[in-house]
Amino acid sequence: MMNDRFKDWEYPEIEEGKPTKYNWVVQHKHNLSLGYKTDIGAFTYINAKFGVTIEDEVQIGSHCSIYSVSTIDNKEGKVVLKKNCKIGSHTVVMPGVTVGENAVIGAMSFVNRDIPDNVVAAGVPVKIIKFADCTN
Numbered sequence: 001m002m003n004d005r006f007k008d009w010e011y012p013e014i015e016e017g018k019p020t021k022y023n024w025v026v027q028h029k030h031n032l033s034l035g036y037k038t039d040i041g042a043f044t045y046i047n048a049k050f051g052v053t054i055e056d057e058v059q060i061g062s063h064c065s066i067y068s069v070s071t072i073d074n075k076e077g078k079v080v081l082k083k084n085c086k087i088g089s090h091t092v093v094m095p096g097v098t099v100g101e102n103a104v105i106g107a108m109s110f111v112n113r114d115i116p117d118n119v120v121a122a123g124v125p126v127k128i129i130k131f132a133d134c135t136n
């Protein structure tokens with residue numbers, strides 16, 4: 001059951017390279033697909049050059065970085081955050097990664113590979129900690 005904090009949720013206004021009213025920023029906003037009742041923390045940066053899809057009810061903590069392109073190693077690829085996944089604060093998600101439905105990523109993780117549905121994962125680099133019912 002979704003709590004009441006999303007009762008009056010509305011899509012945020014997103015301007016290219018400018019902070020939203022919640023203080024997160026998107027570059028290449030035309031390549032961002034933002035789901036319903038998403039929660040993105042302050043100071044999160046999203047580079048959607050090669051596509052970023054954030055599905056419904058995804059929560060992203062503050063100070064996260066989501067990259068569809070990396071200028072360090074020239075990797076590029078669409079990032080998909082599936083329905084109801086949760087990304088802990090200060091986490092980095094690299095190009096081409098999919099985080100599965102209901103997955104939970106611990107704070108300060110480095111997500112450089114796909115994460116399946118219904119797991120808890122954390123670390124640098126990210127590793128699956130346990131398979132669990134993460135739907136609550």
